[in-house]
Amino acid sequence: MTEKPERSFSLCQQTAGFTLIELLVVILIIGVLAAIAAPGWLGFVNRQRVNKANDIVVAALQEAQREAKKRKLGYSVSFRTDNNIPQIAIYPKDIDPSSFWRTLGEDLGLKAGQIVLGTNLTDTNTTTSTSSVSYASTTPTTITFDYTGALDLLVKTKTSGLTSVQNNKIGNKGLIVAVAVAKPGAPTQATEMKRCVIVKTLLGSIKTGKDTECD
Template sequence: MANILSLRLLNYFHLHSRKTKLKQQYLANRPSTNGYKQQDAGFSLIELIVVLLLVGILAAIAAPGWAAFVNRQRINKFNDAVFAALQEAQREAKNKKLSYSVSFRKNSTTQEVAIFPTKKSDGSNLPLAEISTWKPLGTDVGVSSDKFLLGTNLNSTTENTADSTVSYSLNASAKITFDYMGTLPNASLGTSGLQIVAAVPSSANPTSPSSVKRCVIVKTLLGSMVTAKDNNCS
């Protein structure tokens, strides 16, 4: 009985397979309505040209939006690196019970940051020339700093004092100093706080900032910080 059932199943599958092959052969050789075989159907040269033109037009429309999106993602990461540097300086000041500073400068096309004890072991201020902890800003988050402008509203002569405008001519004197408690007791924050601003360069003038900005703002004498963007950055 089992042998008979197996034989019938084999016959069934054999017939089904043969029918499938015959059907495929028929479809392959069946003429189409315009007189050509189905396997000869395809796209004409004009159709291909039209498709390529449409793809090119869509790419041209989408490219600026994609570039703006990429710039926003990168500048967000770059601003995160600025925020992390300020937090690290404040944390070191609290942990080591020492005055700590964070300084920013432009080295050729690269923006750099240094976090260091404000004073030497003998109690004198650490000269800018002796700062040895400079490193490129943004490498920790995979962003190249030469893609952006970095500026501050820090007064170059009076520590922890805010000017009314942001300057993008960075030098090592642009620094924020936290005391041993992580605060800024003698700071002059003005109306906008102490700001470190990152900006996408203007397409018309690469040395000037565009409207796309991100910033970290030290808002209070206790050293609290917030981030802001675009028009909220001076």
């Protein structure tokens, strides 16, 4: 009569909770799973950042085109980096852009050193066939549209259409504005995860690209 309670008490001791070794095994498994999942999650977050930042660049160029056609005057979009923070300005061509600068992706909560901004422009609306994208420039680079929404070029002709000088200004690749994930510890350098906007023709047509298309 007295043996049954003892067996029951012993059984409860054996089945209650985890042993120290079992807890360590569970913690180890959780750590391994976290280590496997973390790079994938970080890659997802970075892709979301560059995709949304690139969408903002597209929207800025389209807004400048709309305003140029609506107001019948030249409109510009300028890009620069200030203290490792990409900035963008949309403004009428002949106005000082100082009061128009805003942080690229300010509504996305981007922090300094997360995203790097670059272009292949050598001057306003100008690049060369050999110009690669340069990142984190503190000197503004600018794309300007004329009152028709086309690229506003200094060389104009009323009789023979586009001149060879005009055609050469945008090079073979077009005017490229790129955003990329910044390298850890090197906020002015781009990783291979890139997105870009390309103004491919003098008429102002815009396309998007990614990774090697943005070089």
